[in-house]
Amino acid sequence: MRGDLAHIRLAGKVxxxxxxxxxxxxxxxxxxxxxxxxxxxxxxRDRLPxxxxxxxxxxxxxxxxGQVGEDGFVGYLPLDVLEAA
Numbered sequence: 825m826r827g828d829l830a831h832i833r834l835a836g837k838v839x840x841x842x843x844x845x846x847x848x849x850x851x852x853x854x855x856x857x858x859x860x861x862x863x864x865x866x867x868x869r870d871r872l873p874x875x876x877x878x879x880x881x882x883x884x885x886x887x888x889x890g891q892v893g894e895d896g897f898v899g900y901l902p903l904d905v906l907e908a909a
Contacts, residue, residue, distance in 0.1 A: 829882055831891065846879030846890060848909040856905040858897055862887040869899045878906060 832843045853874035859866040862885065872878070872892065878901060880890040888906055891898045 826889070829889075831879075831881060844881040846881055849878050849880050849888070849890075849906040850874075850909050851876040851878055851901070852905050852907055854905070856901050858892065858899040858901060860899055862889070862900045866900070869897050872901075877909065880906070 826840070828840060829842045829844055830838055830840045832845050834840075835843045851872045851874055855871065855873045855876075857868045858870040858872055860869055861867075870892065877893050878888070878890055879893070880888045882889040883903060886903050887900050888903050889898070889900050
């Protein structure tokens with residue numbers, strides 16, 4: 825959850841200005857680092873292997889913010905490491 829946006833399933837549990845329905849994507853074959861912020865020098869939260877499901881909740885400036893699977897970490901990935909599921 826961010827202060828401005830959360831997964832739709834959190835509606836009624838947390839208050840934020842906007843809720844989003846996730847768009848399922850998969851991490852490309854090379855894998856990717858899940859980052860804490862939308863910049864390349866951000867802290868790495870996790871290393872995601874190729875094929876990992878990433879539920880995108882927001883896209884802006886070449887970055888996707890979302891959640892790993894249904895109950896994993898949240899963070900940022902560059903859009904170019906994602907493929908539509």
